[in-house]
Amino acid sequence: MKAPSISESTAPSSPRWLQPVLMLSPAGLWLLLLLIVPTLIIFQLSLVPNIRPGDVVNPSGLDNYWRIFQPESFPVILRSLFFAGGTMLSCLLLGFPVAYWIALSSPKRWRNLLLIGFTLPLWTSTLLRSYAWISILRRTGVLNSILTSVGLPALDLLNQPIAVLIGMTYSLLPYMVLILYASLEKLDRQLLEAAADLGATPTQAFWKITVPQCLPGITAGCLLVFITGLGDFINPELLGGTSSRTAARLVYDQFLGATQNWGYGSALSMILILVVSLAIALLIKYGDKNAKSI
């Protein structure tokens, strides 16, 4: 007799659509107002050449987009791509052995602790991490005082592209290690044993089994590092000096800097968003499904 009747359990007092609307509309409205509409507005602005705040808006073409090929901005874009690509490569080269060792050679009960330990510096301030690299790399910094104390010549690394690459690699390496670890952890070890039994050298087994199996993870890690690197503002700004202006700085200048040009700045932002969306599309198509949860 106590069993609830069907009408009680399936017909709530409120209409069916009320619950989903109550749950989704606060976040939905917030995103609509502060993400979707703003993005549409900068898209519209990006079609207006040389607009300044307060001007009348009349869309007139892609001039702002062609401007990126002009000599004052094209090298900046190329430099951004170079920094992002270089960081991606160095993160892969440095991160793979670390992820490999943690996933396959370290004692099992240490693995979580090792991963947490490796990613812990991510919780510290981005600005202060960059600042720490200034203290290490500057002319009278830590590195040079070590070098000169053992009789080696001092290096001038700060305000050079290499300093930016070091800073960016430092910031993004933990992400790469996490994603590669997730991929390496699932590696089918029996395949490696089988390969060894059949006479493959460890090198052969690595290139023919480990790498192909981890390819989705490698793709995901590389794309993530590349995308994040492309939008990096702080490392190039603090470590690279005036000769290392990147796309993010170029955008910044169009709004908060000396050369105010909102239309051009919007076009540059739209290009950044497009490149990133393209990379996400690639990630979803070819990347490791598990990597997305990180």
Next chain:
Amino acid sequence: MQSQSKFHASAFFTALMFGFMYLPIAVLTFYSFNEAPNSAQWKGFTFSWYVKFFQDSRILSALWDSVLVASLATGIAAIIGTLMAIGLARYQFFGKKLFQGAAYLPLIIPDIAIAVATLVFLAVIAVPLSLGTIVAAHVVFCLAYVALVVSTRLTNLDPHLEEAALDLGATPFQSLLFVLLPQLAPAIVSGCLLAFVLSMDDFLISSFTAGGGVTTLPMEIFSRIRTSVRPDMNALSVVLMIASAGFALVAETIRYRSEKKRFQ
């Protein structure tokens, strides 16, 4: 024999990379106690940099602004982000993929693009920049992090518990409050910790959406360190690092415990 030597080589390399990750932290800590203001040489132990920054009213007011922004943004994001994650997990509707895409976009889109879009939007609708506009902009990315962590937890929950509550006569609101939320609590807390730390760390979005009179801590730090090396910044770094490490420890412990429970 060969695998033995390979083990040593890769273990050594990993140790080296651990060193790389902790080198900047060690350097900052070391120099925060160094008496010499502007040199890499060790001149003696001192607490004076800590005293100096604790008496620095501009740093303290920037710290206060940052904590206020991060708390408000995290609080709002916790509520609407959790509701969104539950709603997205529970209901099918037209345009759901698009909704999800938009919600998680801030995780991956460069900060500068979000900053620019928000600034232009606020200018178009003529809302004056203030602390409130920073909070509104921060909610957008805090929301994504909270929802991400909560939705991961949701996929691992037992759906029968909620059904049982409904069968036993609980209203949908009661079952949400007393059955679902307690199970989600660890995820909500660790999502909030992540969102709080990221909000405290944000430089670009704050600089674009802060009105005159509001300076968040990263904005203050940026304006100081871009010009010169400042020893009191070392002390500030250490204090912030200890706070962040505390946050990280709590978040990781919660995550570790709830994961362990899941596998039992």
